[in-house]
């Protein structure tokens with residue numbers, strides 16, 4: 003019954019090719035250790051393992067739900083702790099019958115490879131618990147008996163995971179930190195005296211919530227950076243890349259970007275903007291022409307200095323943005339005021355070689371964006387455009403991504419290098435209490451046109467030699483950062499939560515309620531109903547898919563699509579069909595509702611609109627509750643520390659902004675050690691909001707800046723930020 007060859011070929015299909023080591027029969031772990039000591043052909047570092055099969059106390063009527071524990075031999079695997087972890091009562095060692103009937107194995111021969119022998123009807127009930135220590139150390143191989151105790155295979159933690167993932171329908175997989183658990187319990191037992199109690203090795207919370215290898219295991223509140231990385235990678239939005247600070251945007255993430263592109267592109271077309279493409283290389287001559295501008299970017303510019311093994315005569319920069327790339331051509335193309343306005347945009351990537359911690363979507367060395375560049379005859383026209391574009395940015399966030407933003411203008415210190423004024427939409431990440439710049443639209447004034455000599459003759463002039471007028475310019479950009487903000491705001495402990503408007507799959511249809519006893523006829527009927535619902539929804543313009551994969555339980559499919567953020571799930575089973583209805587389950591709030599089949603299209607469309615609206619309303623309520631009016635300095639740092647943004651009466655002086663940054667980083671520290679999760683970075687001004695608080699309103703000459711006591715001009719939004 004134990005087919006070792008089949009197992010070896012299975013492992014080799016997973017990329018594992020080392021043959022098992024043969025040895026005398028090992029009746030127990032001690033013997034096994036002794037036999038291996040001194041044997042030839044062993045890896046330098048390995049750990050012996052034990053595989054245990056438990057069964058919880060459960061009613062006779064229920065199908066048996068065994069628990070397979072794969073652990074380092076040294077690990078303390080108390081059934082009580084495992085039961086508590088899995089919320090199962092009275093774990094006991096499984097009987098010989100269970101071993102034989104379900105795993106086709108016997109006491110002494112149990113190994114992870116018994117999992118491959120579980121019949122399909124049982125596999126959905128099997129839970130697997132893996133010792134975290136087996137996965138943590140890539141240099142140490144894991145030793146198992148491959149179904150017989152006369153051989154040993156040595157595999158990596160990764161191969162073990164691939165193997166478990168390769169078993170269809172096995173989806174209840176938990177990683178448990180046994181080492182931390184026993185450390186915690188021995189600390190608790192030993193340290194009765196409070197004085198001696200050190201906060202040592204607490205069990206990792208995020209691993210203790212039913213960790214699955216496929217799903218998200220970190221908790222959003224508990225370990226936000228880890229959670230963010232898991233959500234992005236496990237939803238398959240993004241993958242890591244071997245150049246630090248660069249990431250792969252996978253189809254699920256790229257789809258969101260395309261929805262933004264389509265919406266925004268239509269918006270700018272209606273404003274008369276046309277798309278074009280400029281080269282990514284810039285000569286240093288051109289790049290460095292505008293002094294203030296280049297000062298703002300210089301440290302982050304990446305240079306190409308070689309072609310093959312030869313040095314280039316002149317190094318070439320990779321564009322960090324394209325003002326200086328484009329404007330020499332504006333000078334060439336704009337011959338008369340009749341050539342104005344000139345409005346162009348390009349969709350491209352830019353490179354800013356950041357040295358701070360890279361973060362997917364938020365701070366990456368190369369990112370996708372659009373950059374619009376326009377030239378106008380008058381300042382008024384230019385300013386109108388700056389605001390029209392900003393309104394489109396706000397709509398991208400609010401209408402597509404269900405993310406509320408605050409519109410305003412940047413302070414002198416924070417404005418775009420070389421421009422006159424920068425307008426911005428500012429977002430907020432509640433989990434960290436930090437603001438994030440969402441998109442900026444700049445009025446460049448005549449600064450660049452003077453530098454690049456972009457001029458037209460004054461059409462009003464009657465002089466023979468008409469005076470030259472420098473054009474008024476704008477530039478504006480929105481990047482894939484949008485996607486990161488959306489993920490951070492809406493995602494939850496199950497994974498991604500996508501607003502319906504940008505979800506590649508808006509509705510996933512899953513057949514349910516089938517058992518081993520269901521007839522082929524029943525299966526066909528349910529599958530047809532799913533396909534039929536899918537076709538009808540597609541006809542109605544809904545992005546629907548059905549998941550008819552065999553050998554996966556409905557439960558596995560639910561979490562598969564939950565991690566990926568699909569906004570609405572429809573479950574169709576025999577009982578639903580009898581009632582001519584389906585069950586809908588929302589991703590954003592888990593609400594369930596029955597929908598009549600005959601009006602499915604209307605109900606689903608209404609529901610998707612409702613989900614989109616609910617997500618925005620919820621995020622807006624959070625934002626509103628976390629932007630605090632602060633009228634005296636003593637409240638400023640405590641408000642930041644409570645993960646809020648502040649609106650303060652402010653003098654708008656650059657010197658004062660520096661002092662605020664300085665004082666808020668120092669004051670917030672106090673005597674407390676620095677805590678990574680509650681950063682004590684100084685606050686900066688995020689914007690001067692267009693919508694100013696009215697109660698109390700700023701009284702010119704009377705209201706004072708809360709930091710320096712000078713006259714306050716406006717309310718400013720200050721906060722810690724990304």
Ligand SMILES: [Zn+2]
Pocket residue numbers: 652653654655658659707708709710711712
């Ligand atoms: Zn001040």
